[in-house]
Amino acid sequence: SQQGEEDPQALSIQEGENATMNCSYKTSINNLQWYRQNSGRGLVHLILIRSNEREKHSGRLRVTLDTSKKSSSLLITASRAADTASYFCATFGGTSYGKLTFGQGTILTVHP
Amino acid sequence: SQTIHQWPATLVQPVGSPLSLECTVEGTSNPNLYWYRQAAGRGLQLLFYSVGIGQISSEVPQNLSASRPQDRQFILSSKKLLLSDSGFYLCAWRTRLSGNTIYFGEGSWLTVV
16 A cells, blocks of 8 residues: 555646645654656655654755654745646655655646 | 666567666665656656665566666566556665665656557
């Protein structure tokens, strides 16, 4: 079964608006990561939040983690057209070989 | 710095033909290597991972196989492709120094016709 599930599946906003994407997961985690994928390209790591952290910032990105609810959110502030991409959450369960389990992703479209 | 190369970038193959996708990592040693598949631009499914030369683990039963002939080389193969093998294949790597972050190649688009 899928570990991470993003919500919404698709999000369409105007430049300058904030974009919020949510992720829910099912099992205990060591950390949760967010990745970005431009159409037809590989994934790029955005940010990692550890299970003992509640919030983390990186530039215009803000990630929260609620382990009691098994959920995380990614907020992109002051969005730009260049932020248009798919965003995935991925959970790391602490296996020795480093297996990341990905959600289905949120497709974000930012209109200029 | 570390880089990952994956090729070919696109491939159109007839049903029943063989497949070979290659991936190499530069600038690091003894990485964990991964093959993921992504269907229809959605979530990624882990196919294979390798923690060392000749050590391959499969996550799901399928028509594909993987090999790691050298420390920084990972190959995805098939003897006979199926239509359902079409998709976007991504190679990735991780080391202890990178922590829990996995770094991806640019992917290979495979269309089986």
